[in-house]
Amino acid sequence: MIGVDLGGTKIMAGVVAPDNRILGRGKRNTPAKEGGPAILKTMLECIDEALAEAGVARGDVVAAGIGSPGPLDVDAGVILFSANLSVKNYPIGPELSAALGVPVRLQNDVRVGGYGEFMLGAGRGYTDLITAFVGTGIGGCLILNGRIVAGSTNNAGEIGHVVVKAGGPRCGCGSKGCMEAFASKTAMANRLVKAAKKRDCPLGEKILRKGRLKSGDLAQAVRDKDEVAVREVERAAFYLGVGLGGLVNVFGPQVVVIGGGVTQALGQPYLDMVADSARQQIITDPDKTIKFVQATLGDDAGVLGASLFAREMMAQG
Known part of the structure; x- marks a missing residue:
């Protein structure tokens, strides 16, 4: 195959x-x-x-x-x-x-990635899960009772386009305030470039030179304590958590699997920030039994x- x-x-x-x-x-x-x-x-x-x-x-x-x-x-x-x-x-x-x-x-693409994690990765052994992949955009896959939820149009699961702040920044899909417009690598790159035009921002300047943001460069900037990069990662993690927390309230999965290049590069500290933000929204899991885990298949x-x-x-x- x-x-x-x-x-x-x-x-x-x-x-x-x-x-x-x-x-x-x-x-x-x-x-x-x-x-x-x-x-x-x-x-x-x-x-x-x-x-x-x-x-x-x-x-x-x-x-x-x-x-x-x-x-x-x-x-x-x-x-x-x-x-x-x-x-x-x-x-x-x-x-x-x-x-x-x-x-x-x-x-x-994220449906197949989510299915891969469900069958062979971090989702093995579960029947109800939400997967979210953070990269150029944000996508997800919802699996309930062991089956992918595709909806009547076969296109359901576009979690990146859940609005997390009405009237927020314009998303690539044309709407405003989508999770993707706040929490994707593209959103972080746009804000870092904007910041570099106003103040000292080494990562933003690097993006301007290279023409794009690499997840590894973002992780290195966080390790180097680039204040603007740290703030943008925290902001992105917060809004990803806002969106995922709302989805957890609706669907009640056993586990939320978070993957993609950004997650892979930033690791557990980023995952913890997302989970903390999500738990502030979640009212359907008082005993905190729902897990937030990192995807394992990369x-x-x-x-x-x-x-x-x-x-x-x-x-x-």
Whole structure:
């Protein structure tokens, strides 16, 4: 199986064995502003790199799965649009299927990541969970009674676009005050750059030079006690907690799994800040039995989840 994780910043592909071991990996920066054909071309480069590392030919591939930002038409394999990709109504599934000559299953990127954590990572052993991934944007996956909640439109679970402050900053989706507009890496980068234009802010200046914020640079700035960076991380963690606390009140999961590049880089102190903020909102868990844990699969969550969806597609015939 091939699993592909299409993100706003990077594309990752993996060749996945039947026992869920990743035999080969490929990784490229996402040409997010260049449109669908450029993304497909880069995706195929990642797949070929993974195949070469695994010692597997294209002809040996049985099926592929893609995790992509949404909203999507999963049945048609189409990205309808995305806040972080310059793509509209692009048939990424059929295009990749034609290129590889195998069936391709398209699903929401954080849904496949959440499913990967549920089946193989921090969510194993639970039936009710919320997963949240913090990166270029914020996405999530809701699983109740062991099943993904997709809703009537098959696009439910866009937790990053829950409004946490009415009239707040503009989000990439067009709304104002979304969790993503406060707590994503993009939101932090925007505020750090703004701060650098007014006062001493080493990280903001670095973003201006490099053109983007790396999660590792954010974590290093926090370790270096860059006051502006520390404040922005605390602010982002607070608003992520506000949103997750509200979702916990509605859905009552056993566990909240938090992942993504930002979480991975900042680690337990960040997770604790998010959990503390969430618990200030939560009124449905007086005994504090609901756990907040860090995702364990790292960058592999999306690749593994996408391959699981592809395998299920083949099993269903």
